[in-house]
Amino acid sequence: MSMKNKALSLSVAMGMMAGAGIAYAAPLSGSAAFFGGGLSATEVSSMSYYQDASVGNLGYGTFASDAKADYDGISSANIGYTSAGSDPMIRAFAGNYGLDFAGIIDPFKRGGTSYVSAGVNEGWDMVQIRLNDYYMDYYGYSTANRHKTTVHEFGHSLGLMHQDSATDSVMKQGLYTYTNPTSLDISNLQWKY
């Protein structure tokens, strides 16, 4: 088959897939809403928290405080934050992280005397929350969008996975204006903790 015809065939196949539409998934609940790994329930009940100066300096301080209060305040879920101490479990940063994302978490596990990267299906001992300020500027994120990203990333640090775009959840990826976890997110956290 010539290159031109190969390209045409590929184009037709892809076009068929596009025409078929995108199948939406049902809301995730219970264990399906969480990574296979994460912090333990004991750890989540009392998470020492460190906030780098960059978070406040770049305007995310209020969003981070709101996120902690939102999750800490969920009834029937043992989620709590404490002062940083010498080895904080949750560490938040904001700045330019180069790649094309608004926010991300980076989980770690203890490896000897230091921390090493942990997979999402392993036990975690420390989590970094990183807010990519330059990206959010580039894509024109509003205040509410940035607030949502902050609450979203704190949700990931508690082990919550993404929800489908058709669900009502702060754990959807994308430009949304949720500023609090929704009832779906809350019920999942109540189930877990």
Next chain:
Amino acid sequence: MKKYLAVAFAATVLSFAGVSAVQTYTASADLTVSSVEADYVVFNSLEEMEKYAPIVVEAKFNGKRGLKEWKVGESVQKASETFVEIKKVHKGDVKKGQTLNVYEPAFTGDGLYQAIEGYNLMDEKGKYVLFLRPDMNGEGYVLVGMYQGKHDLNITEAATQVNAHSFSELEGKEYFGDMAGQFNKLKGEVVAKYGK
């Protein structure tokens, strides 16, 4: 098993003054896969993605890849710095034959193949349409939308989500995350416009 997966992890460090160190490496097949989730703009159409990509090229990986880091305090974002040769320019102030350093959202370290949102690294078999923007410091190029900004014209099978444990399970897959439907729709539009 394809040769590029069977090559054990080996690093040959080449240092260039004023440039991040370049290592040539391929990922070992037995690396454990870890794909983290991020928050990012999900493009519902090619037209939407193109608005954020001042550069659109067709390119091939030239075999050289290094590690790039961005640091804020103690936090570090790592990426692969992958060198590609431009074969066609669709948009932007770049030239055919030029080599670009592209930051890919995946790298190896601590025994893991660490990816963001199901991204698989470019390989030398691929023929890629890349949607790029210069990074903040003008030192390299960022894939717009991460997995959304890279499309291999040599892969005709639709992407599917793969809950891979080992890197060997990702052979031949350009994307393995949970947005396969959205990726395939986007790719269909990319191929229709740029695949000729």
